[in-house]
Amino acid sequence: MMRNLKAMLGARRGTNGRLHWTDVFTYFYLAFGVFLMFFPVVWLVLSSFKTPAGLVEFPPTFLPLSQVEVQVEGQKKPLPLFRAELEDGSVKDLAQIRRIGIVSQMVDPNDPDAKYKVPIDKREPIREFRMAWENYFDPLERFNFLGYLSNSVIVTVAATLVTLLINSMAAYGLAIYEFKGRNAIMILVIGTLLIPITVILVPVYLVVTQLGMVNSLWAVILPGAATPTGVFLLRQYMLTIPKDLIEAARMDKASEWQIYSRVVLPLATPAIAVLAIFSIMWRWNEFLWPLIVLNRSEVYTLQVGLNAFQGELDVQWHYILAMTVVTLIPVVLVFSFLQRFITTGIANAGMK
């Protein structure tokens, strides 16, 4: 395993330890790709551990650093610590009490009675590496983010299950049976892709209201359950399942339901996995529709909850970043789990 990995990572065209120019090019290109893909994510994760002050700092720092604070006798709050250059040229670690204009009033933490006045360009904040875990814990505790999280999980899981069931059944009908107008129906299904969601937003909202589903998670789960993309994806895959297999199952006295559930579904696993990944990502990241139909904070999903940090005047970036990381985790987990099912060519293994 490790040797394979090493061989794969170290693969190159040049021989005898020399690099062919294509090796250089390839590694450069790949490194660039990795940078392009991962830098925003890494930046996001690191930034999510920064304090609000650290976030707005310019120039920005890469690692989450925060200023060291000390408790000084006679002062109520902890004070930020600076390394100040005094008039006599000596350098001392001082805590700042307050700043007046371009002068800062400082105190020696070891000697609370010794006060200094230092110009602000003569002091340098002392910083340490510190992860602002409160970015994560505060929203989870104070803003009921765990509730949002569980709503999101319920919506995603339920919607994905319903989507897979309905779409695979529709795809089965459109792929396995031959009847007049089959292609016309398929075109009709795909044709609905041409209608943008914004156009049907109001009609669907009216339907959802009539059904009394506003402010219930079903309002998010049901309307998008049948997706033309999913039907198309599964149907095209099912078309590749050899007809002989279906007929063999018919000869084997299988009912249509058994053919669907015991022959076609297992053979369509790669396509189902792809659709599952899509569905999970769509549902997890869905924002506009939940925002419209979910108005009470008890039924908020994560994405809608995140929006709450974005006030008109004040955007709480540290919470948004931290909660964005939280919303990323399940997608990453799902993808790494399901991607191994995306292997094609299983359906033909029993033929010939």
Next chain:
Amino acid sequence: MTDIRLKQVKKAYGSVEVIHGIDLEVNSGEFCVFVGPSGCGKSTLLRIIAGLEDVTSGDVEIDGTVVNTIPASERGLAMVFQSYALYPHMSVYKNMAFGLENSKMPRAEIDKRVTEAARMLQLEPYLQRRPKALSGGQRQRVAIGRAIVRDPKAFLFDEPLSNLDAELRVAMRKELAALHADIGGTMIYVTHDQVEAMTLADKIVVLQAGEIKQAGTPLDLYNKPRNAFVAGFIGSPRMNIIEAKVEAGEGGLILRAGGFGISIPAVADLEPGDSCSFGIRPEHLDMAPEGATADMTAKVTQTEQLGGETYLYCDTEGLPQITIHRPGQLAVQAGQDVALVIDRAQLHIFDAQGQTLANGVGA
């Protein structure tokens, strides 16, 4: 035991009729082979019997009951597909058990039947394997096993050996014959390979363009073909069929073809001036002995010496290539002229429409 009867079965796709009214009886326990060139409708006919295709008109009867509207799953037949159609996601055991599970058979009975079939087909070591881990011959046996465990009214085979290599095909052919002798069910077998047909069948049905050209025992078809198509199709290598003009001769007729005339006794319905064709199988053509009168002479263009037998391919002016098949080894080389005699008792004569006028004429 099951007999299957087709009555005036027709099948059309849209306005194109592909099966033109077929009457056929397959008796209980019979091994019946449908043979014909590709596109002759033999597979369609099999699928009609299986219930995978509907008939356009006519009746399919199984054991005296018309089954036209009964779906494939209810007809109680088992089919082995050309592609085997094994379920790739199931083990060999599951593949064989699938049909039984669908008919709600108790576990113990399923187990008994699958084990029994696996023993019979020598599949016991592979029961837990997936089809992709099996060789072609093993997959073929699983497909047959899947049919056997069902204990069906009849077995339908759709070109089951065409995906195997030549050696395996011969071996599987023998196994199939043994299987039929062993379980004795009614079997219908589709193939385009006439050797398979000859070796396996109790009854061969030769189809062409959606019509039965002749049905009968293998030797019947070989000895007494009813028309030029069957004569050409059955037998390997093909019968030499040569077009000729009929002329009057002394005490009979002369078949004039190219530069040669072959004298034959009078044949019913054949008059001087008619066009006809005559057929002679490669094995019924012989070299004329020294001094005897030859029917024709030909130049050998190619020889195939197989040791035990010899094939000669000859050209004569104005005639199609003539094939000669002789047992043993012949000292004949390409480019040499050979004089040939035709065994009159094995000469087939067809009229201009290809219908047989005589299978063998008196010497």
